[in-house]
Amino acid sequence: MSTRILNLELGARSYPIRIGSGLLRDPVSYQLLRGRRAMLVTDENVAQHHLDSVLHALKLPRDQALVLKAGESQKSWEQAGEVLDWMLASRLSRDGALIALGGGVIGDLAGFCASLYQRGIDFVQLPTTLLAQVDSSVGGKTAVNHPRGKNLIGAFHQPIAVVADTDTLATLPPRELRAGLAEVIKYGLLADPILFGWLEKNLDRILALESQFIAETIERCCAIKARIVGLDERESVSGGPRALLNLGHTFGHAIETFTGYSEWLHGEAVAAGMCMAADLSHRMGWIKAVELERATRLLGRVGLPTSPPDGMTPEGFRDLMGLDKKVKGGKLRLVLLRSIGEAVLTADFDEGALHATLEKFCNAGPAHAFAVSI
């Protein structure tokens, strides 16, 4: 099978995104690192399936790999300190490189450490989840969480290469695959009506992991992300195009905070959040009822939640959305839809409409609630 190669254009910080089957065990994927010292961070779940073949292709001894526990709780200030301790104890020099093998947690944590190690060293993303392959491994956002919220401490640090091996999705728990599809659908909703229609048509083949369809999905999503990141690398505070990638995320972060970042996966919270954003967009008269219906239906077909968990209240949402990074001068800004394929960042939404959306979704009841099915 052929390798698809995209380039993220950022001047001196441009880098290739390679997508295809068998890339992790192919030494060609690591040519950029030839002759350089490298160290690798992964987690125990990913290590079980992929670590040996990656180390073999990299010709890296096992003691150059740090295997962390799996889970979002690893993305902490304390854990980042321990990874940095390990790198310093190994005396990695400034021209060495750090490799992240895993999903978004490993990529965000390792990227954060690479950005800080001796004020920044090269790092390579080897994403092994669909979410990481279409979203978090591309664009240079790195971070750890804080008890007060997700990704509140971080850095922009671009990788020097991203290698997305589609074979890794075969060992991914189905629930994580579905969560990744939430971000895939997000790209269609915010930037590409053709992608959205293509997903509606081909969802079953994607869910069945037909490799050409998976590779096509990843390539289309990365192309959108690469274009947006190229326009607005550091998500300008005044609200550049990159903020649009947060469609569904303000509601979603509130859900994740409410559920303690443990019960719901990020993609699941974003799925429910996108339904809420679409509902508000419809109440504003911006998208038609049929568009709201298409968005909600596609997310539902994937098996994703289309409403927040039981127990969340409109007041709870307001409170939890308060510290969100999209708060600007006290006024909440949201990413909403003008149509399927066009998103806008706006503080100019109707308070009453927002209230109605929150009321509706917080009273959706167990029939719509995802909590019953996990």
Place this chain on the structure above:
Amino acid sequence: MSTRILNLELGARSYPIRIGSGLLRDPVSYQLLRGRRAMLVTDENVAQHHLDSVLHALKLPRDQALVLKAGESQKSWEQAGEVLDWMLASRLSRDGALIALGGGVIGDLAGFCASLYQRGIDFVQLPTTLLAQVDSSVGGKTAVNHPRGKNLIGAFHQPIAVVADTDTLATLPPRELRAGLAEVIKYGLLADPILFGWLEKNLDRILALESQFIAETIERCCAIKARIVGLDERESVSGGPRALLNLGHTFGHAIETFTGYSEWLHGEAVAAGMCMAADLSHRMGWIKAVELERATRLLGRVGLPTSPPDGMTPEGFRDLMGLDKKVKGGKLRLVLLRSIGEAVLTADFDEGALHATLEKFCNAGPAHAFAVSI
């Protein structure tokens, strides 16, 4: 007295450096922050002299200032975590700003926190030591220390403004003033023979804090630093011009590590390190005996140490210089002098000459050792 204004040219990240008397209590210094939420970090020594007047000029309530203990030990991963906790607890938003009021420790620590807070917010440097005014506040290097070495964890994050109030030097302990002059002399040695001659001629007026001479000194140094940083913002791994600013620092870091970062000030260690670098440069046949003598004499006139502390051995130096950031592919690179006013970064020095330099300085004995005078 007039304000001198330099501009550090870095495209979208350019910023002004204001130098003059009375700037900290002048609201004009803070115009860039007008209408924006700001928080301030300082230490207890600086707070005692300057905090009230700065808060007054900024119209900032006292609870927006965090007063840390003084000292290098504050520049730690754990302390950075606590500053970030404080900022998050105060719900500073992404368009807020952080102000560093103090010397190099406060500037490095606060700048590091500003670079990581929600992936980077604006920060302003209000340096209150000579060392910070001529060096650490300019150029965007931020960091914390690690038990394995100084500044090993950090980020490049440019301030949006630097305000150097020369009045602060009147309350600076004389020993810190002298340590700052080590970096001043460094600029002359590495880049500007005219500055070096001017310092030889006017040292007494500078030591007496004659304000025009102090302002002139800071301006000349900042102009050199701004030019070098403009050429090589991130100190390219392959050895760009910015690495030249590390003249004396490889030897100096070894001294600081040996003395546990507590007995010697950074500038004192750099002073002894520059004497060692000059000695090695002379042994290589690069600078004349008279140039070595001029460099050593000027540092000595300031009252700075011109040799390492008692108890350091050539073997100790080699070991402690091992993890230095200037190690490239296993081969140590040093900044050496071609003449007064011209430095080079090179791995191409004679091992025997280095050995002779280490032997000479480690046996310099108490007559040259600084340890007897502190």
